[in-house]
Amino acid sequence: MTLTLDPNIADPDGFYDELLRAHEGLSKADSDALNARLILVLCNHIGARDVLRAALEAAK
């Protein structure tokens, strides 16, 4: 499996809105915690270590 870096999310504006809404009204600390949980949930979903490693690189 390779990391997808081409557009892959349907309704990008809608997704982005949802992401921001999840953080609405949260303190900085709570937002940071939410982000961390989200990253862990997504990483587990992906699972493949080579993809995760490529994602870590791509995000730098």
Added chain:
Amino acid sequence: MVAVRYQTTFKLYPYAKVPAQSQPPVRHPVVIVGGGPIGLALALDLGKKGTPALVLDDHEGAGLGSKAICFAKRTLDIMSRLGASDAMVDKGVVWNVGRVFHGDGKVFEFNLLPEEGHRNPAFINLQQPYFERYIVDAIREAQAAGAPIEIRGRNAVTGISRHDTHATIEVDTPDGPYQIEADYLIACDGARSPIRDMMGLTFDGRMFEDNFLIADVKMKADFPTERWFWFEPPFKDSGQSALLHKQPDDIWRIDFQLGWDIDREKELDPDRIRARVDAMLSSQSGTIPEYELEWTSIYTFQCRRMKEFRHGRVLFAGDSAHQVSPFGARGANSGVQDIDNLGWKLDLVLKGLADDSLLDTYATERAYGADENILNSSRATDFMTPKSEMSKIFRNAVLDLAGKHGFARPLVNSGRLSVPCVYDDFPLFGEDALKGPSVTRPGASCVDAPLENGFLLDQLGGDFTLLALGGSAPEPVAAEGLTAKVLHIATPGPELAERYQGSAPQAVYLIRPDQHVVARWPAFDAEAVANAMRNAIGKAAH
């Protein structure tokens, strides 16, 4: 004079003057410096093989305090081979269940769920002084049966000089100094190894800036026999983490992680310790049970190892060679694996059956084991004591998720419990022609399995063994003056077949004296076995 550095729990080898103290230096094949668990176990191993071992210790027995309390199955299996495990398992507390808490809430619990069909439990908790005492008991028994083991208490090593063929050791005693010569000197003298210092050798690694308070508490409490671990405990002044774990004799080990910037003297004040313990105990039951403080101590730790475990005629084993954080019980357990690896090699070299270079493989194999332990315990430490704001955010995210979702539980790290390393691709190991189960591949330590009468590991013993499963019994194979004894099991039981054969109708294993698998084949081939055996003692096939 020999300074007293600590009190002892048990007097095991009282000082007695020996004639050698007033004679010219006597040469010994093996001198072991340090009568702790590692040095004693090595002496027992060598002595049972008929190779003389002299242990020097500057005290007369096991030091005060429970210290290493968790002994893993691999250690117990080695102790079974040495005839010392029964007393340990009888006295020790067997535990399987662990609970992990974060603040007020329980995150999850785990069960080590030991696999059936092993002689020894996955873990026991036992105070280190008992562990040492039971090894000395086994040494006394072996001595009575003729094993050439000697322990000299209050014999403090004050200097060594190294030569190509031996080491000369300066020893101080209550009756004054004398000299001993050793073909091989094994330094089992602990994390602060005076021998290492005398030789000016470095001990580099990573220092963790943290202090842990140990309180051993004697109480009659009906807490279950489980390992309880708190991240960010809710009780007052408990620090960043806390641990509650049961030992024999109604003793409970309590650990508090206090952080770096503390006043050591103040934290060791019994009233202050009692306040912490009261808060922890009452958080569970609402009341404070009656208890006594049995032993308290504050420790810091480092993860580090010597670059080389062998320096000519001097070899280092146990904490003198490597040090880890306590999370995962990888200190004493890895030291016992060191001498398990070293004992048979020293024995063969001293009997002239292997070249001195075989001892180099002790250093490389066990350095690999030490690296694996350091990696595991460093990772546990990083999880338990996050070093940055973001690592703490992720750590707490893992704990939050672990309470709700199974996927996050394997990420929770309060110590990965000690398991032996597998010497994959190390030069003394041979082929995997069987392509059998991964757990018993070449390099792995043999896993136990039930036989019709007893257990596999008891039958393997401490010599080269040819284990044949199914088929007909092979002939014993000899090479380089060594003969592998044959253990043939015509109709293996289901556990044995599952762990050693997989789907193969039969299997042949060559197993070395420390019960690690050398090589394995789908059928007996005398020449392949002889070649593997030559290779296993460092005499590569021609």
